[in-house]
Amino acid sequence: MSWSVIMQTEMDLEIEISGTLVPYRPARMYERNGDPGSPSEGGYCEDVGVFIVRKNGKFDITMAFTDNELEKFGIELYEHEMIMHEQALAEQNISRGEADRDEGSW
Numbered sequence: 647m648s649w650s651v652i653m654q655t656e657m658d659l660e661i662e663i664s665g666t667l668v669p670y671r672p673a674r675m676y677e678r679n680g681d682p683g684s685p686s687e688g689g690y691c692e693d694v695g696v697f698i699v700r701k702n703g704k705f706d707i708t709m710a711f712t713d714n715e716l717e718k719f720g721i722e723l724y725e726h727e728m729i730m731h732e733q734a735l736a737e738q739n740i741s742r743g744e745a746d747r748d749e750g751s752w
Contacts, residue, residue, distance in 0.1 A: 651726060652699060660699035663719050665691040667727055691720035 650664030674683030694716045697704040
């Protein structure tokens with residue numbers, strides 16, 4: 647899943663950090679049918695890119711960053727997505743609770 651975040655800097659520049667999120671899948675000791683399970687996988691962001699956003703397009707500045715810095719950006723992107731996902735789930739649960747309460751009052 648592709649993801650990007652646009653930030654405004656102190657110098658009035660818009661910076662976009664984008665990447666591909668690889669969802670986390672926890673390890674399983676055994677499958678439901680008793681077969682051996684699988685190791686955990688995912689839980690990271692790959693193909694991280696950094697761009698300056700202007701009215702006439704985006705300019706790729708990814709090469710100005712080290713692999714280590716890009717990896718940190720990827721971690722922050724992934725964590726940001728997980729927070730947004732958790733908030734969306736919480737909002738759905740709140741909506742469902744309000745709908746159940748409204749139905750119960752009839």
